Amino acid sequence: MSAVLTVKDLGISFGSNHVLKSINFELNENEVLGVIGPNGAGKTVMLNILTGILKPTKGTISFQGKEISHEGVTERCRGGIGRTFQVPRPFEQMTVFENIMVGGVFGAGMSEAEAKQKALEVADVIKLDDKLDLFAGKLGLLDRKRLEIGRALATEPKILLLDEVGGGLTESEVGLIINLVKEIKSQGVSVIWIEHIIRTMLEGTDRVMLLADGVDVITGAPLDVMNSSEVKKVYMGGGDDE
């Protein structure tokens, strides 16, 4: 398997708060890598570093064999790194269709015609094709999550970074999101999926990484990691989580 993303010795501190000390991992082609870890472990911070929003204190990021640590947010997005935000932030006064189009036009730099075409394709994948003209502010939580994913997909990512897209959803809705991620993967997109919900990790990922105390504590097959002594220690020893 070849790596589409390679992260080496990534670290970041905010003053004396050493949130990430040394993160090392690879994301393979056609892989969903789950990321778990307690609240405040630095999972979202890691995504923000990968997309260029935050500058790391140390470390390197290679994407498709090319070092991208010096690239800014726009360059990385156009290069193929798409992401969702932990709290979905659609433009509430715009329609579903317009929201998805924004991803194509501003995220990927498409022409309006290209972005329209792309938005139609994406709406189909995220199953909002029957709600194209609804204002995003009127959507329920599941559809907001879908739209959040759709806005990222409209940038035509090679890798998609998901930050707790399953949070707050019902059991059956979580199942729909798991299926959606599988479909996205089948289209050749590699995924990093941060989530607290155990089922998403067991059913929706190929490998899982535990992030705690600023390091990648253990990475491996989902069931092995979820049953590991490392996970038990982190969640039972320190844990207000799960």
Ligand SMILES: Nc1ncnc2c1ncn2[C@@H]1O[C@H](COP(=O)(O)OP(=O)(O)OP(=O)(O)O)[C@@H](O)[C@H]1O
């Ligand atoms: N821009 C910032 N400036 C200073 N500190 C920050 C900044 N962003 C995050 N932090 C700190 O980094 C730590 C990790 O936060 P982060 O949001 O990455 O956690 P998380 O693992 O995503 O947690 P959760 O599971 O609750 O989403 C926290 O202590 C947070 O206060």
Ligand SMILES: [Mg+2]
């Ligand atoms: Mg977070």
